[in-house]
Every structure is written in C-alpha cells, then in structure tokens.
Amino acid sequence: MTEPLFKKLCLIGLGLIGSSIARAARASRAVQEISALDASPQVLARVRELGIADDAGGDMERALKGADLVILCVPVGVIGAVAKTVAPYLETGAVLSDVGSVKGSVVAQIAPHVPHGVHFIPAHPLAGTEYSGPDAGFATLFQNRWCILTPARAGGDAVEATAEFWKRLGAKVETMTTEHHDLALAVTSHLPHLIAFNIVGTAAHLEQVTQSEVIKFSASGFRDFTRIAASDPTMWRDIFLNNREAVLEMLSRFNADLDALRSMIEKGDGQGLFDLFTRTRAIRRGIVEQGQDTAAPDFGRTH
C-alpha cells in the first residue's frame, strides 16, 4: 500500500492544471487531504460539484491550516499578489510551489513574501491542452510528461519530497536553475509559439491571397502553426512579458539564422540549402528515437 507523501495539499487556482493536480493527487494517493482556493466563486462551486477536493468552501485560513504542500496554479501575471495574500497563513515546514511557465519572474514575484521556515520550490509541469477551467482537467495529464523543479530556498528533504510528489502523479522530474529553465523553455516553447503567432498573423492580412484560401490549403504546412497559435492569449502575453530577456535573445539568434537562409535563397545557393535541410532532419530523428513523439504519422504533410 502506497503511503501518502504529504498530509494536506492546498491548491490555489483550479483551472486545467490545478484541477488536474487535484484529480491526479487523489487517484495516486499522493496526499491524504486536498483543499482548494480560487478567486472565482463559480470555479469553487464547480469544484464542489465535481467533488475533486475535500474542502472547497472558500475559507482561506481553513484551507491552508495544516497544509504541508501549497501549490499556486494561477496566471503568472497575478502570482505575486496571490503569494502575498496567502503568505501569512503558510505553516512552518510547508512546501510552497507553483506551476508557472516562466521561473525567473515567478521567483522574483513570490520570494519576498515567503515566510521564514517555508520551503520555496517552484515547479513547471510541461503539460497542458487547448482547454481551460476545472472541467478540462484530468488525472492522467502529467503521465510521462516532464516536470522541472527550480528549488529557490529549501532544506531537509523538501526537494526530494516534492519530486516524489510529481513522480507519483506520473511525471518525470528534472531539477535545474531558474535561469537555465527560462533559457531552455525560451527555445523549446516560447520562440516556437512566438513564430507561430507571427506567421499566422502575417497570413491573416495578405491582400493577394484570401483568408479562405489560406484556410483551404492549410494542410500544406500552415495548419500545424495555427494549432500552436490558438493557445491561450492571456497566458502567452504573460509568458512573453515575464521571460522577455531569454525570448529576445533566442529571437535574435533566430533572426540571424533567417538572414543567412534568406541570403542563400537570394543567391541560389542550392548546396547551402540542402546541407541545412539535411542537418535539421537529425533533430527529428532524435525526437522519434527517444519516443518523444508518439503521434501517428502525419499524412497531411504535403508540398
């Protein structure tokens, strides 16, 4: 029989991620008890209807009493204010964590409010869907996904316990510095989203090719970008504003490479193009070999 890792988990913010943690923590018996807080009374009412927390009454003091794991699952844009509000109720020895997509800014916003004796271990589970809200969550969301921990101030076995918690939810855990997280995600996630938002924006206001044609012929490559560019605008605004430096650095490298590529096309440098396109295949092979892409072959690819 698996022992719970924490006595009481308090989740603050019951959207897609928070409600998925609630479901996964209960299904995996990672904690004994779950309380839920949310700024929206409607969300809390829905959490009570769904029955995914033991206490979703809305009393902050009660929800945090005895909680030895507190996870902030609120947008990055408001996370500092929320941390300040709950800080007075955090108990000595508790782990305070979050699920924000950027970590430097989150640490800067939260750290000043963390009381002495509370472990502060930011986390970023690399999981999500296009949907949001407490109904969108599900217990297997973190299964086989990475969760990155960037411990800010922690002692004893608090980091190990937090890592165990995420593993119990099905995740693979990696620990790194805040700075490294923000650079790694800038290249693997933030830059791709930025480019996708941009190319879809470009296509939307062409005068020579109509929007209906763009949609009609989208299977030719464009479609994959539209899927990415349909991501939540609020979340992405916050990500770009809160990981500005790393995103701008990756963008300037991207631009330098794009200049070189454009110049190859202008000059008709077929060998240069061929060599680049051959190199980019290698990364794809790495992804397929490491089983990072379990999607069916995309027979929509075309040319």
Add this chain to the structure above:
Amino acid sequence: MTEPLFKKLCLIGLGLIGSSIARAARASRAVQEISALDASPQVLARVRELGIADDAGGDMERALKGADLVILCVPVGVIGAVAKTVAPYLETGAVLSDVGSVKGSVVAQIAPHVPHGVHFIPAHPLAGTEYSGPDAGFATLFQNRWCILTPARAGGDAVEATAEFWKRLGAKVETMTTEHHDLALAVTSHLPHLIAFNIVGTAAHLEQVTQSEVIKFSASGFRDFTRIAASDPTMWRDIFLNNREAVLEMLSRFNADLDALRSMIEKGDGQGLFDLFTRTRAIRRGIVEQGQDTAAPDFGRTH
C-alpha cells in the same frame, strides 16, 4: 459502370506521388491502361514486382505510344530536361501534366518543349507523406485533398477531362493562374517550411541549451516544427530555388510583422500582444470549422 476518362496514362517518375497515381487510377478505373517510365532501373523493376503498371519495361517510345494523358512526377529540378526528352514521343491531342510543388518555374521549363497540338495542363496535388519511393505510395493518398490545376495551353475539353481525372482519384479540384498558385503556396506551405527549417537549425547550435535538452522538452511546441523540418531536403531545395520571388516576398512580410512583435515584447506592450494572439485564434477556428483538421486534439500542447 464508370467509364475510363483516358485510354492510356503514362507516368514518368514512380516515386511516392507517381506510384500513388498509378494505384489510385487503377483502383478508380480512371484509365484503361497504365505505362510507367523512370530514370532508375531499380525503381522500374520494383514497379514490375508491385504490378502497379501494365507496362514498366523501360521502352520510352512504347510507353508513350497511344498515351492520351502523360504526367511528369519527377523533381522540379530536372523536370525541364525530362520534358525535353519525352516531347518527341507525345501524340497530338494528348494532355501533358505534372505534379510539381511550384508552377511558374515548371511552366517556364516545360513550355518550350511542348509540341503543337499537345495540351499542357500543370497540376499540383496537395498531398504527400514523409516517405518516398514506389513502395510508399497508396491509392487513397489524394482522397479529400486539393489538386490545383494551372492550365497553360489547352483547348477543347482537356481541362475538364483532367479535372475529372483528379476527382476520380478522390481529390477536390481548383483552377487558378500559375502566379496565384505560387503566391498561395508560398504563404500556406513554403514560408511555414522555411521557418520550421530555420528554427530547428537555430536550436541545433545553441551553446547554452544542449541538443539533448531541446529534444527532451520538445513537446512544449518545438516538436511540431521538427516534423515539418524533416521533409525531403532535395525537394525543398528545389522549391525555394524555383519559387524564389514569392517566397522572398512572403518572408519580407513575415520579417516586418516579427519586428513589430519583437518591439511589443521589448516595450512590454501587453495589450498589443493580447490583441494579436486573439486575432490568430480566428484562423484556427476557420480551419476546424471547415473540417480541414481532422487530427485528434493535441494533448501534447504545453507551455
């Protein structure tokens, strides 16, 4: 009982597309007879083993004799030379077509060789997979895909007959000018591929983030680009060299938009970012509503 639309189809180049046309034309009884030509004796031998053509003996004169539909399914980079070779054997009244991904350059390469009395009707079926060769083809490849015709020189009912042929293979047919085709594909296909090749190239030579980390965390958005950037290097070299003008025009628009987006991030213009990301959602809705994306929801999306 469905009547054949052409007496004899001669396919030149039996790769993924050519061999799929052979299979689909036979399965749908679009033609009475199929002959196959290919520069590679190995490919022809494989075509004979697969039994997907009535004649794959390698005799050019015999293969083209009596052919009232001839389709060049060879790389754009060699299509002019191939057209010149077969031209003397084309019969009066035959339709000469192709399946190239760019049309302006293809027309420029082929047109000088088309004999008087032969209809020249370039085509571009928007269909393909990551695989190539006569074994990769299948009869349903064109099912529910667009095929764009850009008639260059045709009389009588040659265009209608060619359109019917593609519909018989399961495709939806649209007719447009060469120039419009090349612009529409530059935005829906060529620019997305260019950007994907570029971002994967950028990620491959970072010093701060290792390639293994990029692969590990690729589900966060990057992965979709790697799939596109794994496309055939030869084909894509030819596309960029042969649709240079339209690609460079779309790229300059993309760059101007990217400059504006970068400036919003630099200035911290949250409202501007939010507005752009909200607009880009509309195109996605159009694609989903028009049933252009039948893929399962992507639960790998993350942030």
